[in-house]
Amino acid sequence: MSQLDIDPVQLEVTRHVLQSVAEEMGAILTRTALSPNIKDRRDCSTAIYTADGRLVAQAEHIPLHLGLMPAVVQAVLREYPLAKLEDGDAVIINDPYISGSHLPDICVISPVFYRNRPLALVANLAHHVDVGGAVPGSMSTLATEIFQEGIRIPPVKIRRRGKINQELLKLVSHNLRTTREFHGDIQAQLTANDRGIKRLVELAERYGANALKQHMEQIISYTHRRLLAALEIIPPGTYEFEDFLEGDGLEEKPINIRVAVTRHGKGLTVDFSGTHPQVKGPVNATRGVTLACVYYVVKAVVDPDLPSSDGLNRAVEVVTPEGSLVNPVFPAPVAHANINTAQRIADVLLGALARAVPERVTAAGTGSMSNFTAGGVDPTTGTYYSYVETYGGGQGAKHNQDGMDGVHVHMTNTRNTPVEVIEQSYPLRVERYALVPDSGGAGKHRGGLGMVREITVLRGEATVAVSTERAKSPPWGLAGGLPGQRAMAGVVRQANPAFATPGLDGGSTGRLPAAVAVRTERYGIQESKGGKFTCRVPAGTTIILQTAGGGGYGHPLERNPELVRQDVLEGLVSRRAAEEVYGVVFSADLEVDYEATVRQRKKLRHKEQ
Structure with missing residues (x-):
């Protein structure tokens, strides 16, 4: 069947059908998973590939996985070509130096056969709450080599001809803290793939196997053609930008990421030459x-509705010097690249493209997935637990709208874990969970607010690992917009009597007052190095993580006074900031005093000059 023989309407129908199959796989995975990280937070992705491993459709789950999962599938096919795969097989892998992710992300890949002939591949990737290593949650900020981050699983068959390899499962789970959750989540991953296999076989019955495979090829070609057309909005030229990570968890020295994006006749070249060499920390x-970061940013900027398929990479060349922060060599630790470095790479790419198409780019967002893990042995049950969550923050504003408050941005798209689920599943208590007023960068369009969560360890000693960014250099604004408020992370010890409150069994908890913005030394907080720390804490300890707000867009004095008033009424902006930053003055009943506002804004303009 040639391209001319394909009905474009039928092709579009098939594209959406394949997308729906990927989405259904995701629904099965989250509904049947055991750990809250997959079941409630949906830290997973599902996708469909051609028989030779090229992406055809991916569920709208985690943007970071857009570039990771194709790399995983291609790596597995090099180890297990189709000739070595049979109906009912499934391959498992988590080694980042093969798969491209980090160890907690376990991928399961299954071949799809129709009438004994290969038709396609289905795969899913899910973040497990523990894969061994130095700390519960397998996300130590102090790791200096990948061996400290957990068990590495090379491509190996987890299921052969429909029969699960129980000995392999036993071997892997023997190296983990949360064996029960691991078994439940692996079974959910296998079940999700089985649903994808069933649906693809049904489509082969309906359309014919050859027609279905031809449609897959044309979906990839369509994505490529559409991307080339969308890239026309970027003027020819080279656009450069540089930003910095705030240390690697071991040292606080800034680590640069530099990019040059060149628009030319064949598409884009994205060159990371000049980026810092790989570092000792994770x-x-x-x-x-x-x-994954490059494909996400290109898609988000030029055509957000562009199908996720292998056609994306045909028009984009990416240069990543070997041995650099963005392409390290074994055995460098990588656990927190997904959390922090991926978000900074996205910021750098957006900063470069802001110089080409500023109205299609947001100001800098919260800058990190802000990872929080806590784990240990619950003394009431004698079993290990591992709480793993990433926290949202402020989205950067854009030329025509405010940034969203307290959300995940860019490379992640997970939900939060409900307070009730945390307190039911772990020996932890959520003391506070709120947006942080005035944390969004001021501007004609306001940056989104960061959020704060305070969690107290109720029973037993826990190992805590926190990793965030923008604790020193705030998220930048655009077109005169101000930066968002910086992040903050710390620990309030039980021994601090000034704010101790009764806890379980007559103990006490160090409770941080509501005003997080005050000087943290007042509360005995042991501040982290650049927002990254790993430590052991006793029962009664409260850990605080406050994420950064997003940058603003446009000058704050150009913001509609009524929008400022609405922000004040909703508690997002303080009355003081409204007057001193936005130049908006209110009457006693919180109505805008327009005459006073005009005078105040003139005063602030004069002060700027």
Whole structure:
């Protein structure tokens, strides 16, 4: 069947059908998973590939996985070509130097056969709450080599001809803290793939296997053609930008990421030459992570509705010097690249493209997935637990709208874990969960607010690992917009009597007052190095993580006074900031005093000059 023989309407129908199959796989995975990280937070992705491993459709789950999962599938096919795969097989892998992600992301890949002939591949990737290593949650900020981050699983068959390899499962789970959750989540991943296999076989029955495979090829070609057309909005030229990570978890020295984006006749070249060499700490990003960031930003800027398929990479060349932060060599640790480095790569790419198409780019967002893990042995049950969550922050504003408050941005799209689920599943208590007023960068369009969560360890000793960014250099604004408020992370010890409150069994908890913005030394907080720390804490300890707000867009004095009033009424902006930053003055009943506002704005303008 040639391209001319394909009905474009039928092709569009098939594209959406394949997308719906990927989405259904995701629904099965989240509904049947055992750990809250997959079941409630949906930290997973599902996708469909051609039989030779090229992406055809991916569910709208985690943007970071857009570039990771194709790298995983291609790597597995090199180890297990189709000739070595049979109906009912499934391959498992988590090694970042093969798969491109980090160790907690376990991928399961299954071949699809129709009438004994290969038809396609289905795969899913899910973040497990523990894969061994130095700390519960497998996300130590102090790791200096990948061996400290958990068990590495090379491509190996987890299921052969429909029969699960129980000995392999036993071997892997023997190295983990949360064996029960691991078994439940792996079974959910296998079940999700089985649903994808069933649906693809049904489509082959309906359309014919050859027609279905031809449609897959044309979906990839369509994505490529559409991307080339969308890239026309970027004027020819080279656009450069540089930003910095705030240390690697071991040292606080800034780590630069530099990019040059060149628009030319064949598409884009994205060159990371000049980026910092790989570092000792766990923020090194494999090439797969870097590719995912590039594909996400290109898609988001030029055509957000562009189908997710292999056609994306045909028009984009990515240069990642070997041995650099964005393409490290083994055995560099990589656990926190997904959390921090991926978000900074996205910021750098957006900063470069802001110089080409400013109205299609947001100001800098919260800058990190802001990871929080806590784990240990619950003394009431004698079993290990591992709480893993990433926290949202402020979205950067854009030329025509405010940034969203307290959300995940760019490379992640997970939900939060409900307070009730945390307190039911772990020996933890959520003391506070709120947006942080005035944390969004001021502007004609306001940056989104960061959020704060305070969690107290109720029973037993826990190992805590926190990793965030923008604790020193705030998220930048655009077109005169101000930066968002910086992040903050710390620990309030039980021994601090000034704010101790009764806890379980007559103990006490160090409770941080509501005004997080005050000087943290007042509350005995042991501040982290650049927002990254790993430590052991006793029962009664409260850990605080406050994420950064997003940058603003446009000058704050150009913001509609009524929008400022609405922000004040909703508690997003303080009355003081409204007057001193936005130049908006209110009457006693919180109505805008327009005459006083005009005078105040003139005063602030004069002060700027």
